[in-house]
Amino acid sequence: MNTFQLHTNIHAYSYEELPPEYRKLVDIAKQMTEASYCPYSRFAVGAALQLSDGTVVRGCNQENAAYPSGLCAERTAMFAASANHPGKAMKVLAIAAYTDGHFTEQPVSPCGGCRQVMVEFEDRQKEPLTVILYGTDGTYVIDSAKELMPFCFVSESLKGVKK
Numbered sequence: 001m002n003t004f005q006l007h008t009n010i011h012a013y014s015y016e017e018l019p020p021e022y023r024k025l026v027d028i029a030k031q032m033t034e035a036s037y038c039p040y041s042r043f044a045v046g047a048a049l050q051l052s053d054g055t056v057v058r059g060c061n062q063e064n065a066a067y068p069s070g071l072c073a074e075r076t077a078m079f080a081a082s083a084n085h086p087g088k089a090m091k092v093l094a095i096a097a098y099t100d101g102h103f104t105e106q107p108v109s110p111c112g113g114c115r116q117v118m119v120e121f122e123d124r125q126k127e128p129l130t131v132i133l134y135g136t137d138g139t140y141v142i143d144s145a146k147e148l149m150p151f152c153f154v155s156e157s158l159k160g161v162k163k
């Protein structure tokens with residue numbers, strides 16, 4: 001028997017310490033919580049996704065009375081980017097969440113479904129997608145989506161061979 005660890009590198013910043021280009025994306029993600037449609041959870045999530053040409057695609061969670069029909073902020077942004085800017089690499093994705101009258105203290109933690117989608121776009125574009133998770137107590141910067149989902153299932157996994 002062998003035990004091994006899977007490692008995730010997370011850079012923790014205060015808001016003031018964030019590089020200005022990251023702070024700009026965090027500010028857009030915070031702003032986008034205002035466009036969220038979340039009458040059921042009252043958990044408003046905003047996303048700002050910067051592409052290789054500098055375009056910033058915006059997203060926010062969209063809920064529905066048929067609960068599973070809703071979608072997270074991250075995926076609204078990534079799917080909008082893929083549909084409207086095909087072939088442009090996704091460089092940086094910032095996320096913020098607002099509930100109970102304030103932004104979350106803890107950095108937002110993307111759900112497994114969104115991580116899976118991030119990893120596939122990253123895999124396709126063959127360059128890393130940086131993920132920024134905002135919280136009022138600190139902001140996490142992760143250099144690659146794969147860090148958030150080690151040992152993930154990607155298109156190559158369908159072949160069952162080691163990558």
Ligand code: THU
Pocket residue numbers: 038041043044045060061062063070071072073074095108109110111114
């Ligand atoms: N949600 C997101 O949009 N992104 C996340 O990273 C976590 C969860 C949404 C889905 C649902 O509309 C609400 O937050 C509560 O789960």
